[in-house]
Amino acid sequence: MKNIRAVFLKQLSDTLKNKPVLIQFVLMPSIAVLLENTIKADDMPDRFFMKMFAVMFVGMAPLSCMSSLISEEKEKNTLRVLLMSNVRPAEYLIGIGSYVFVMCLGGTAVFAALGGYTGVHLAEFLIVMFLGIILSELTGAVIGVFSKNQMTAASLTVPVIMIFSFLPMIANFNKTVRTAAKVTYSQQISELINGIGTTSVSAVSLIVIALNFTLAAALFMAAYKRKGLE
């Protein structure tokens, strides 16, 4: 616990100095606030921009932050020093993961306020967001562990973000894409958010999310076994 806390606090003190990571936490919530308050159309679905950008946020921020932070520490050999200082790989990953999760809470709070959720609906929204954030973190960790340096991580992260972040957005406008995107957890997160307050929770969504989680966990284990954290 002591080591997890140390890694978490180190990362926290780096927040304002690490602009590329910081921008990930504030970009989507800021755009959502801007668009929700400036663009109004009669035929636009309720809280359209908030829901769209919440899903994009879930598919982008935790994923790119995890891959960026892990690959940077690998590239600059600070991770090696931490491991030599008796920080276990799991402690490091939980420390970094906790930091990204906490930072994403800020964006989640903005989306929740923007959506005007209260009571049960708020709880549902938070649970769905948390599920998405954790899955994205795991996916980002796979890329971070697999990549030797930040350059490799960035080149892997961008296409993965295109799938998990942009596909649900495009799915809003294209039925074929929506059908194809259903196999991704972020599309299911999108459908769960859109379903808050209107229908019961879809078992299909939960199964797809569980399958995505299993796949990401298996990929993580494979990447870790092959590359470790060095």
Next chain:
Amino acid sequence: MKGSITADNVIKSFGSKTVLDGIDLDIVSGEIFGLLGPSGAGKTTLIKILTGQLRQDAGTVRIGGTDTTQFTGEDRRRFGITMDNFGLYERLNCFDNLKLFARIYGLGNKEIKAVLEKTGLSDAIKTPAGDLSKGMAGRLRLARAFMTDPDILFLDEPTSGLDPVTADSIHKMILAEKARGKTVFLTTHSMSEAEKLCDNIALLNEGRIVEYGAPAEICRRYDHQRMLRVHLYDGRDMELPYGKQSALTLADLIAEGKAETVHTTEPDLETVFMEITGKDLSA
């Protein structure tokens, strides 16, 4: 015992290439030990094995009497390591760089300030590590290694690429640690550094230790010529073989005020290494 390092027939290969081939070491507590060898000799691999970063294929390594394969977290606290490729958190200042490790080791701000003072970084406490000069970054790495007041320091080329003044300040820190009874294991390319600091050295070549002992003793061992070189005030140089006749000649030269300097012809470590391996140590 607590600062001793022993290696018994350590072998390590990467694929078909044998990088370390039967390394034996016996370093006593409180000693400064230097491992010398050209690039690719296996120095970093050996230091990684000694510090548990890498597992040897065969042989035993004991630090303070404990087999490194049995190391616990507490055992690891007993040694500090600096390696050239050990990174710093460049966006964090010196204090915050050390604060992370203080939290891991359960130390307070007092200990951080003490090591910053010890390494001469008190004035740079708020400076981001990325803005430090190479010498100051080296000192910050040393500060990190000093944090737990370890019994053993492993320093991988601690003065590589540094200016003579900064290198000298690091030499003083290393000697101060020895004076406190700490064991220092260092790798270096610098002959003068090894001669100045080390009680004992090992010359490593192609994964094998080709010489082992006190620097002066090794040099004496290879003094085949056994001559005295005398520089006279008139500018001439004379070489006198060891012996009674030369002693008398030398006594006369000194008595007559003709001899300006007298040196023995024993080789330096660089020359010894060349003689043994046919290679330049600094290559």
